[in-house]
Amino acid sequence: MALRDQNRAPLLSRLSQPVLLGLGFAVLIAISAASIWLVNQARSDAAAVAHTLEVENSLAQIQVLVRRAESGQRGFLLTRNPSYLQLFDNSSRDLVPELGEIATLTADNPNQTGTIQTLLPKIREKMDELGQTVQLGRQGRWDEALAIVNTNRGELVMRDIASAIEMMKAEEERLLGSRTASARESAQWLLLVNIVGVIAIISVAAVSVHLSQRTNRALRQAHAALAVINVDLERRVEERTADLQEANQEIQSFAYIVSHDLRSPLVNIMGFTSELEELRTDLFHRISGLRERAGDTNAAQDEELAQDFTEAFGFIKASIIKMDRLIKAILDLSRQGRAEFQPVPVDANALVENIASTVAHQLMARDAKIEIAKLPPLVTDRIALEQIFTNLIDNAVKYLRTDVPGRIEVNAIESSAYITFLVSDNGRGIDSKDRARVFELFRRSGPQDTPGEGIGLAHVRTLVRRMGGSVMLDSELGRGTTFKVTLPRTLTMQRQGE
């Protein structure tokens, strides 16, 4: 079915949209977290690299200072010029904090700390040797000083220092290499994560856009389909309404024509029956005259014949009168069906109270009461509403029980557009098999002990239907009846026949 398919697509999209949104957010959060972590990583990598360079720099400085101290010592011993002592003293002085710094810088690395443990005594030994020779030179004991230098011990120590520093440098180079590699790896990961994230987000967005478009398309199609259905529905409702109105009008005009045309022959039947009655009088007059002239004095047979005549005429006339009433009822009903309604604001309370006052003497005679609740006002045809209530209240009064005090109630239940009027009685009730029949023309229920034609409720139903309402009844035989008349709060003029 086309309709079911149209339903499925928006359902899928409705489910997918939040999922996609969640997915998009998750990807963004992952990228951000990864980026922050990787940037931090890169920063610590860079710090490590800087640290390595600092260590290398410090080592180079130490080497240079030792060499310069040695150069100062050599220059002093060679030239005996005390200005070289300046160089030696400065270098010796600067070397002390530099040694402290390298120890601090490499404190975190056990390899380097180990090497420093061998390096520091060597430097101290070298500096002691240099200090000793310089001291001897100052005291003028040049030969002794040169003798120490000539032992070549200083040179050996110097070589040890150089090799220890080279070892440390190599270690730092190794560290630098691994740290640079790690930094490069971090940068690559950062790039990769970002690229993957961007691709993921673009995909999510693309799927989302696609789904939105599909939803929109489905919505548009559904809208179009709905519009078509609506138009079709309206057209059909209009057609049906027109058909119904036409049928209704046909029935009305049929009822009118039939009842009208039935009256004409009835006039003849009635007229000539009366003429016959006149003739009968003349006839019997002549018969009695003739009988007298013939000398027959027995009038009993004539009397019998006359009675038969009277009986026959009685039946004919009663039937004609009844037929006339029925035809008149149909005529009235069809006329009601054609009358134009004039909606005006109606005070239902005043209207019902007015009707109640017209049956007041009947109520009194039957020891009955009528109670009218607060009824809402409505806009309707006053005459039609009056006829509805008159018929219902008359009916209620007519069929009250004689063994209990009668009680009639008029109530109303309101809804937004409709008002349901309830006319309840504690009368004799209507047998369940008769509940539909009582609304039909000329149909009555229960013992036929009260005068009536069976027109009232048919009349009520015709009016209520024409006003766009409905009438129903609840009843319990021997307990009472409630008629429920539902009418629009505001009567709108129906289109009448052209």
Place this chain on the structure above:
Amino acid sequence: MVNHVTIIMIEDDEGHARLIEKNIRRAGVLNEIVPFKDGTSALTHLFGPDGSGAVSAGRALLVLLDLNLPDMTGVDILKRIKENEHLKRSPVVVLTTTDDKVEIQRCYDLGANVYVTKPVNYENFANAIRQLGLFFSVIQVPEAK
């Protein structure tokens, strides 16, 4: 009503026509009654073959008209009579079963002189026709020109 006035009775139901005639006679009206059972023959009589109505010139006519006719409605006949130069002053009595207010108004609007509804109850019917007969005996009817 002087004797030379002719009563034109346009009534499709022969029974009604007979009952009307009987009761008019009972009121002592002795004028000639010319019955027509349909609209066409009545119109031919009133307006002549040429339809001008000149044929009725000089006649004193009173029309008793039923509205429900087999070939046309009495309203059409009423309209033709009241629009005709020769016949417009002839009294028209609409005697019909219809008691519809709209129909009654329409007939008077078109110039009907009297509108009487036939009662179904024969006593009332006979009474009404007899009173109509009495009415006929006192009114003046002009000759058609």
